[in-house]
Amino acid sequence: MSCEPFEILMMKHMDGDITDIEYKKLKKHIDECSTCKNEFDTFENICYELKEPLIDPPLAFETEVMKKLENLNLYNKKLKEKRILAAYFISSMLFSILAICIAVIYKEHVYNFMIYINIPLGFASNIYGLLERIAVFFDIASTFIFYLNSIFVDMLYLLIGLVSIIFMSKIYESAQVAKVRKNSKKTV
Amino acid sequence: MELPDIVLIERCIKGESHLFAEIVERYKKLIYNIIYNMINNKDEVNDIAQEVFIRIYKSLSRYNKEYKFSTWAAKIATNYCYDMLRKKKFECIPIEEVSNVQMDNDSPEDQYIKKERRERINDELMNLPEKYRILIVLFHKNGLSYEEMSQVLDEPMSIIKNRMYRARLMLKDKLSSERKEGIL
Numbered sequence: 001m002s003c004e005p006f007e008i009l010m011m012k013h014m015d016g017d018i019t020d021i022e023y024k025k026l027k028k029h030i031d032e033c034s035t036c037k038n039e040f041d042t043f044e045n046i047c048y049e050l051k052e053p054l055i056d057p058p059l060a061f062e063t064e065v066m067k068k069l070e071n072l073n074l075y076n077k078k079l080k081e082k083r084i085l086a087a088y089f090i091s092s093m094l095f096s097i098l099a100i101c102i103a104v105i106y107k108e109h110v111y112n113f114m115i116y117i118n119i120p121l122g123f124a125s126n127i128y129g130l131l132e133r134i135a136v137f138f139d140i141a142s143t144f145i146f147y148l149n150s151i152f153v154d155m156l157y158l159l160i161g162l163v164s165i166i167f168m169s170k171i172y173e174s175a176q177v178a179k180v181r182k183n184s185k186k187t188v
Numbered sequence: 189m190e191l192p193d194i195v196l197i198e199r200c201i202k203g204e205s206h207l208f209a210e211i212v213e214r215y216k217k218l219i220y221n222i223i224y225n226m227i228n229n230k231d232e233v234n235d236i237a238q239e240v241f242i243r244i245y246k247s248l249s250r251y252n253k254e255y256k257f258s259t260w261a262a263k264i265a266t267n268y269c270y271d272m273l274r275k276k277k278f279e280c281i282p283i284e285e286v287s288n289v290q291m292d293n294d295s296p297e298d299q300y301i302k303k304e305r306r307e308r309i310n311d312e313l314m315n316l317p318e319k320y321r322i323l324i325v326l327f328h329k330n331g332l333s334y335e336e337m338s339q340v341l342d343e344p345m346s347i348i349k350n351r352m353y354r355a356r357l358m359l360k361d362k363l364s365s366e367r368k369e370g371i372l
Contacts, residue, residue, distance in 0.1 A: 015334075023291055039360060039364070042360045044362050045309070045363075046328075046359055046360065047308045047328060049305060050309065052306060054330070056217065057216045057237065058234060061234075061237070062212045062213055062216070065208075066206070066208065066212070069242060
């Protein structure tokens with residue numbers, strides 16, 4: 001007689017959803033078949049021993065977890081503070097550059113305004129001179145850039161081409177690396 | 189009065205992170221025992237369990253109410269164990285005396301035999317491939333249902349049932365070959 005159906009009954013017994021009739025059937029078979037009796041006993045032992053009381057985590061477990069979480073939050077907070085500081089710094093830089101640019105463009109108005117609110121003439125002229133110098137500097141810089149541009153206009157296209165080739169090859173490389181990683185994961 | 193899990197979680201997300209301690213208290217035993225039975229190196233169990241709870245905390249906002257919280261937490265623990273096992277093969281360290289609970293009124297000799305038998309079974313459990321071991325751990329040790337296991341492991345019920353069948357047979361075969369050698 002095949003013992004396979006009884007193996008399934010044993011599984012049901014371990015799952016805890018065997019019916020009374022099935023259990024009687026199983027018992028009867030076990031009394032007659034020594035192989036199945038051995039098997040049944042082993043299963044019973046396994047289930048019994050596996051049901052041993054669960055391990056208790058150490059008493060300080062929660063405290064340790066909460067401590068770690070606190071550190072984590074603290075860390076996040078610090079990071080946030082740093083980011084805010086950086087954003088503040090960059091925006092104030094941009095703002096002052098913008099202010100200088102505007103002042104350079106409207107330097108006559110700035111000068112007139114300073115005279116109007118009774119700022120000493122010497123100081124106002126100094127400021128005006130400074131703005132004038134910045135304006136000249138801007139002029140020189142922009143002419144220089146235009147000059148460079150006219151020389152390198154052909155080189156520029158070449159450069160763009162080169163950069164795009166480098167970029168594409170980088171993308172291809174990273175795709176390859178990802179593929180290799182995936183494969184190695186599969187083999188593991 | 190005890191707050192239900194979902195209330196605790198929602199309040200945690202809204203910033204009352206100290207309430208997470210209550211969640212840890214409720215589920216530490218489950219998580220600890222899954223990890224204890226999946227990771228061979230017992231020295232690392234505590235650290236891993238803590239790490240799992242930190243992961244749970246970080247992903248609280250992604251908790252899906254349709255799952256029981258225990259199932260969801262067990263899923264995170266299981267995945268983390270798999271990651272750890274994949275990353276490095278833990279050295280096999282023999283399991284120390286596991287239970288500190290005295291058995292009924294057995295004679296010392298019986299107690300010794302029982303202890304020996306339990307160690308054999310736990311040893312063999314540790315030697316099962318992960319995907320079979322986890323089922324035995326979840327069902328027989330932690331008392332999860334088939335449905336919960338299917339959610340934890342993201343596999344259909346039929347596969348879980350089939351795999352459990354094979355896991356038990358593997359464990360039995362290993363132990364009965366030892367029985368022939370007179371150990372059991």
